[in-house]
Amino acid sequence: MWYIGKRLLQSVFTLFIIITIVFSLLRLMPEEGYLGAAAEKMTPEQQEIILTNLGLRDPLLVQLGNFYMDLFKGDLGTSVTYRTDVPVTTIISEKIMYSLFFGLGAVALSLIIGVPLGILMAHMKGRWLDRLGTGYIVFVVAVPAAVYYIFIQMYVTDIFNLPLLFDEYNKMSWILPLTSMALAPTASYAMWMRRYMVDELNKDYIKLARAKGVKERTLMFRHVMRNAFIPMAQYLPATILFTITGSIYIESLYSIPGMGGLLVDAIQRQDNSVVQGLVLIFSSLGIIGLFLGDLAMALVDPRIKLGKGGSTR
Amino acid sequence: MGDNNEKSRILSIQNLIIKFKLRGQVLTAIRDISLDLYKGESLAIVGESGSGKSVLVKSIMGLLDKNGFIDQGKILYKDYDLSQFSTEKDWLKIRGKEIAMVTQDPMTSLNPLKTVGKQIEECVNLHQGLKGKEAYERTLKLLRDVGIHDVEKRYKQYPHEFSGGMRQRIVIAIAVACNPKILICDEPTTALDVTIQAQILQLLKNLQEMYGLTTIYITHDLGVVAKVADRIAVMYAGDIIEVGKTHEVFFDGKHPYTWALLSSLPQLGAKGEELYSIKGTPPNLFNEIKGDAFAPRNPYALNIDFVERPPFFKVTETHYAKTWLLHSDAPKVEPPQSLQAFFEEGRRYAYEQ
Numbered sequence A: 001m002w003y004i005g006k007r008l009l010q011s012v013f014t015l016f017i018i019i020t021i022v023f024s025l026l027r028l029m030p031e032e033g034y035l036g037a038a039a040e041k042m043t044p045e046q047q048e049i050i051l052t053n054l055g056l057r058d059p060l061l062v063q064l065g066n067f068y069m070d071l072f073k074g075d076l077g078t079s080v081t082y083r084t085d086v087p088v089t090t091i092i093s094e095k096i097m098y099s100l101f102f103g104l105g106a107v108a109l110s111l112i113i114g115v116p117l118g119i120l121m122a123h124m125k126g127r128w129l130d131r132l133g134t135g136y137i138v139f140v141v142a143v144p145a146a147v148y149y150i151f152i153q154m155y156v157t158d159i160f161n162l163p164l165l166f167d168e169y170n171k172m173s174w175i176l177p178l179t180s181m182a183l184a185p186t187a188s189y190a191m192w193m194r195r196y197m198v199d200e201l202n203k204d205y206i207k208l209a210r211a212k213g214v215k216e217r218t219l220m221f222r223h224v225m226r227n228a229f230i231p232m233a234q235y236l237p238a239t240i241l242f243t244i245t246g247s248i249y250i251e252s253l254y255s256i257p258g259m260g261g262l263l264v265d266a267i268q269r270q271d272n273s274v275v276q277g278l279v280l281i282f283s284s285l286g287i288i289g290l291f292l293g294d295l296a297m298a299l300v301d302p303r304i305k306l307g308k309g310g311s312t313r
Numbered sequence B: 001m002g003d004n005n006e007k008s009r010i011l012s013i014q015n016l017i018i019k020f021k022l023r024g025q026v027l028t029a030i031r032d033i034s035l036d037l038y039k040g041e042s043l044a045i046v047g048e049s050g051s052g053k054s055v056l057v058k059s060i061m062g063l064l065d066k067n068g069f070i071d072q073g074k075i076l077y078k079d080y081d082l083s084q085f086s087t088e089k090d091w092l093k094i095r096g097k098e099i100a101m102v103t104q105d106p107m108t109s110l111n112p113l114k115t116v117g118k119q120i121e122e123c124v125n126l127h128q129g130l131k132g133k134e135a136y137e138r139t140l141k142l143l144r145d146v147g148i149h150d151v152e153k154r155y156k157q158y159p160h161e162f163s164g165g166m167r168q169r170i171v172i173a174i175a176v177a178c179n180p181k182i183l184i185c186d187e188p189t190t191a192l193d194v195t196i197q198a199q200i201l202q203l204l205k206n207l208q209e210m211y212g213l214t215t216i217y218i219t220h221d222l223g224v225v226a227k228v229a230d231r232i233a234v235m236y237a238g239d240i241i242e243v244g245k246t247h248e249v250f251f252d253g254k255h256p257y258t259w260a261l262l263s264s265l266p267q268l269g270a271k272g273e274e275l276y277s278i279k280g281t282p283p284n285l286f287n288e289i290k291g292d293a294f295a296p297r298n299p300y301a302l303n304i305d306f307v308e309r310p311p312f313f314k315v316t317e318t319h320y321a322k323t324w325l326l327h328s329d330a331p332k333v334e335p336p337q338s339l340q341a342f343f344e345e346g347r348r349y350a351y352e353q
């Protein structure tokens, strides 16, 4: 418990620093970002009034204090240019559902296919399935995603007669974005799983287990698989959390109204409060993901002592 | 012990040749070995590293690396010829149940993510057919038998919570938990502190009696052997060049390689004197070996040693050596000076007992 408490404290502290830095940096941005589309038509006096009302003429520390007060109330401010006067939280929560759905779907799909694929590949190392899987992995890693996405759009849609664009009410249209998104992570899960399995299989304790008369299959399931999955457990929470950010490419390719393009749009339109809200959310996700990863490791790996502090790996 | 009649023979290796394929070449690791193991005895296999000790015992359990294969010969155990075994199903009849193994490095031989109790219990389940509470109780007993205290608590601990010596005790408990007839210990103390070595040896000896085991004890350290073995087989370059009761090999060794091994015992060297070491290197196993493999390093080598491989010459009913020096036409050669005193003393001591 000590270990977890310590890691939690570290995470909160890191989060605090990051938020403060993001906040301060955005104060260095051009102030038009708070004025909206009408900025050019305003006199400098009018601009001053708006900025003062927003609290931007207060000392930086006071601004920071207010910002944190609002943050704890769950208020990220309102959008300036993107969708004027709509709360940032509303904008994000509308979009997040789409990204979350496809993101989690893709993670689930790639775990369900990638992990067993990696296990089978390790089990049949050097045989045809392993070769086939390796071919797939090399393909996905070597060929830019844009290329095979386009191939999917050009041919797969025709062959299976699947809709090209996303439509909330047509479930068939969910298939292609999901599979496209799962292609790369499936390959990497398969690759890591295979690698960790082969590592484990070469270890002495496997030889001893074999010598004591454990069946090869039992050996795979009870000893090797679990041990090989542990290094992956560390990265899984972060991977899952990051699906929230959405995939810019997939979302624009299939016209999914998700988070993917939001940050880019907000930056292009100089909407400071939306940018600030997004950066804050993304960085928190990263930190929470790392923390949960360490937590997961601590739970599954007895070598990490929960009682005392110390390095995790 | 060492009673040579057929009835007590438990394992018989006959004319065994084992080869490995390595990068398109073939290496012969075991070169035509025949060896019997008798029920209840403790046989030590001694030889420098690379001489094929591990390969020999791995072949008995079907644990040769994938690139290795039995080229010729038989391994007879009960009604089986193990050299003909090919499927996992075959080997599962032997592994653990009949023959179990204690491996060299206790630091890596245990699954780091399972409690030691569970790892022992796995064998109890598999080979003693016990489940649940009974299996748990048996596991605790095994932990006690290998000299671990506070067993209920220890049962629940993970390997990293044990010291090297303690882990080796766990590995031994795992092997014994299988209820085997034969226990193979492949350099069980090599990775341990000298002080702990003695304890582990004593433990193995006790367990052998307690559970009526037949043990094969592998080591490259002759000094260790005298304490545990009834018989010794000396290996060199994939061949057994001398075999006999412990005192026969120790105090009446016949093969010059045995002499060399004995001479390099630290106990033999006088204080301040440099330790004896064998000159040259073992032969390359990729090449065909002609004559006596030890001949190029052997100061006593005869001409014939370079031409023809010596057969086993009988010294006594129980003692055989593969050296032409034992042939009736061979010139009389005495073991090195430093050894003669040792032999004398040893023999006197052996007869007094």
Ligand SMILES: Nc1ncnc2c1ncn2[C@@H]1O[C@H](COP(=O)(O)OP(=O)(O)O)[C@@H](O)[C@H]1O
Pocket (backbone or CB within 6 Å): B020, B021, B022, B027, B029, B047, B048, B049, B050, B051, B052, B053, B054, B055, B056, B065, B066, B067, B068, B285
């Ligand atoms: N998988 C393998 N492939 C090729 N050669 C091997 C393999 N395993 C063992 N050998 C060779 O067999 C010989 C005997 O090895 P080993 O039995 O491990 O020696 P030791 O007496 O030290 O236990 C060595 O020359 C080693 O290089």
Ligand SMILES: [Mg+2]
Pocket (backbone or CB within 6 Å): B053, B054, B055, B186, B187
């Ligand atoms: Mg060895």
